[in-house]
Amino acid sequence: MHLNAEIPWERYALIADLIKRFHDQGTTLRKTALQKLVFLLQRVFTVDCDYGYTLYTYGPYCADLARDLDIVEGLGGAEVTYDGSCGGYEIRPGSTTDELRGRAADFLDQIAEPLDRLIADYGRSTAKDLELRSTIIYLAKPGRSTQELVRMVNGVKPHFTEAQIDVARRELEQNGYLAGAIAQAHALTAAR
């Protein structure tokens, strides 16, 4: 997939599309969910948005994606408000959400299938659940044993027990996300 080098309309359209999809299903996209869902889209479904993620104690995070959301907000594609009741940000459609989606309609068509799947699987998950699952995917590597993976995730996120981590890991194994992430990591290793 080739991103527009001058204006990354594809990235802005993806953000706008996620906002709309959440709105259409009667929920609201949140900042943490946006970060983790785009990470899963890149890592599991190999949708290349050229976002470089770094692991923090709060899971994989991309400053460029946070910046792009600010730009989308500035372009009128998102309304971002703080939700004092749970301490996170809600992102709702803005006046130009559809216009931004239209600027990279072909790109959105190409990734519609993985997006459908991602929203069906994790579109209603909590920030905490998404954070744990994206951290597991971040640390999954070819050749890394189940035990080692669980131990590493627990090392990064000690407020989850090893049992909780293993439940999430098994879920990611069963729905194929873990295999997708490992296959991509394997492909990158082979390219070296």
Added chain:
Amino acid sequence: MGSADKIVRDPIHGFVKLSPWEQDIVDHRVFQRLRRIRQLAMTEMVYPGACHTRFEHSLGVMQVATLMFDQLRPQLEGSSESGPSFTTDDLDKARVIVRLAALLHDVGHPPFSHAGEEVMPTNPATGKKYKHEDYSTSLIRHVLRDCIDNHPTNTLGVSADEISSFLQNDGSLPFHLLFWRPLITSQMDADRADYLLRDSHHVGVAYGQYDLHRLVATQRVVRDRETDNFMIGVEKGGIQAVEGLILARYMMFVQVYFHHTRRAYDHHLTGVLKYVLDRAYEDRYGEHGTFPPPHETQAGTVQKHLDEYLGWTDARVWQAIDEGAAGPDGARIKERRHDRRVHETSHFPSAHEMDHFYEVVVPQLIPLGGYTDKADNSWYKFEKSANILVATTDRGIDRCPVPLSERSSLVRALQEVTQRRVYVPLERRDEAKQALRM
């Protein structure tokens, strides 16, 4: 090896203290090279005072990271079951790692700092260009290892691999180290905390000034309500200090880092580096006009690549420019005949303004040798997204922090700078202006 701490004078922080171990690292050729890498590339062509180097900045980052660490440490030591568990040994070791990582975070910079990153080779593992951080971590693992792993005062068993992992964040860091990573890279990190003050001082502008000591004194460990994570935030009383930091970053971006003439010199520097690297190596490393890679191309070659890389400094490139051996861009730099900006959008262009720029303006200027630049391409780009948390209680680890933008109307009002510009060669400037008037 010296036996006592040394104090180094610093124009920003007054004094920076170095242990005998840190002195040995500073005296290593890898670190000494930073004396010959300017912090702001050719910013001196606009602001003549901007001749400071990565050497003094690196000392400054270590100083600020230590101030921040020492502010936060007692909050963790005093934490009960509600807080993360850090042993005294964890914290002692983390302090050493934070200091050394801060000291060494920039050793991998190419000549002219970020301006040289345009000619980094491609990382075969990702298909993307290497960054200076990749060289920093490779130099730590391959060239500085002995000076770290085997130093006689390394009583805590700190390894080059740990420092490298801390900087690279390869996923192997445990929580008690990962927690400290935002001191090196985040919106409130020691890196930007130092460079804003230092660049401002040397450039001779007041825009980068903010209250560092207030910022440090108000840093707090907080627990994010949405995810339960422990993070580094600020007290209510630190809001103005953080606003100052964010505003300083915005002003320095607009006035210095994204200055239209300074950016023209970044463009010329890229041309110069491609030219001199192509003549030095041709396609020896698989690509034309790039530095030797920080990885092995054959078994046992990484040391050789890194030694080659260390030979590239500002002085070497300047010599090529002075000798007329740096190609057409070198000749422009030598005579200060840089390309000229002939059109730019507003700081925050709407989608329609961007359409006009790319569909109407740019096609008129490309035939005149024009090229575009955008704020997104600039290093140190301004990021509005301040996910800094503000504590709502006065003591302990706060469990109900709120985002800074909820407490600061100033931060809320700031917008991302997404300005676009077109440049043409000096001799085509009048034609370009004429074309734009038609």
